Amino acid sequence: MPAERRKPAEYHHGSLRDALMRLAMQRIAARGAPDFTLRELAAEAGVTHAATYRHFASREALLAAIAAWGYRELHAREAAAQAEQGADPWARLLVLPETYLAFMLDAPGAFRIMLAHPWTDGETWADARAARAESYALLEETVGTCQRAGVLPEGNPARLIAAMLGVTHGLASLWLNGQFGVVAGEGDATALIRETVCASFEAFRASDPLLWRDA
């Protein structure tokens, strides 16, 4: 981490914005909550806390920037993973939760802000919201393709999407909050999660189309 800290001789940091985001994500991941201090972050970057306000309008804005980055990165990884899968719609669908969970392990700090942090309304989170919408659109599109190809049951796609997003996001959320041990005991939780998500998707695929029809 001393890589972040500039030598005192230099006045300008060079990439303070990125450094602050990295440090914040490290701390969120380590402490399980965004309970760092701007002063603490700035100090580790070798800078006064007031300097942070040159790059982020507020502490909350730092978090929002992390969330936006996270959703964009996730979206990029999902798109790349789908490209590798070729044309098989089911493979392209299954790769989404896979990437989602892998990203959670790679960047738990960002993930926590993305899905366990209350985004207060207002301008601050607008960018993050846009990035999130993009990421969700990919899932919608992929599910639509699957339904048209007959590899997912007919019915209201919103229901299928909700179910899939629910399992994936739900297990991720449980894992992030350390609530997973309660239900699954010890052992390789991440493998269990991946396999459970996959099993659920298969269950949805083979399910009765009547289940997903609107009332």
Added chain:
Amino acid sequence: MPAERRKPAEYHHGSLRDALMRLAMQRIAARGAPDFTLRELAAEAGVTHAATYRHFASREALLAAIAAWGYRELHAREAAAQAEQGADPWARLLVLPETYLAFMLDAPGAFRIMLAHPWTDGETWADARAARAESYALLEETVGTCQRAGVLPEGNPARLIAAMLGVTHGLASLWLNGQFGVVAGEGDATALIRETVCASFEAFRASDPLLWRDA
């Protein structure tokens, strides 16, 4: 809310602890995050902020108390709902997410602390953790009964539980964080959630037992 505020004449509030918890839950529900101030809470209860420390060791302890109360209340409601269902194992299982989601609508403030707030380690959250474990045990037991009765596929119960808890908790979490509109558009989100959870459970019930077997 003036019910909370004692008349200035009286020195003792009478039930300050409960009043503070109620007020905190109101604010969390309204603001979507536990970003209230102890002073603000105390003022509305008609009391100095220092008085709160007679009832809670810290701000965090207040949140922990709310979480513990929430899990105990949830557990009580689940047990009561099951009792009403008689002996049918499947009905007793389905009533659990139903109660879970209904409680979320009744007490969104508590719910948010229960599942979207990082419980830092330590003594503070010990009570909440115990209450949570109790609540989860009920699900485990019910799923076990269903498997033995043949209304749920064979296989590692931990996987089935994870899947069920995943959808339920995941959709609840998405709803709480206002992320549900992104996938489902407008309309009665709560009905969609309930029905999606139910559909998922049915899909799991009718699924191939091989899906849930350990690798």
Added chain:
DNA sequence: GACTCATGTTACCATTGGTCACATGCTCGC
């Protein structure tokens, strides 16, 4: 080499969570 703009610093502020010594009043043994 002077102008300028981005970036960082110092000094400052109000607010917050938390503590402490003191005040008040309910309750229970006598």
Added chain:
DNA sequence: GCGAGCATGTGACCAATGGTAACATGAGTC
């Protein structure tokens, strides 16, 4: 019925925090 003791509330105080503003420094440009 009354005094002691304990739970509960108060007021004054503290260090730390997020945030702001005026000033300093440096890099790039003409």
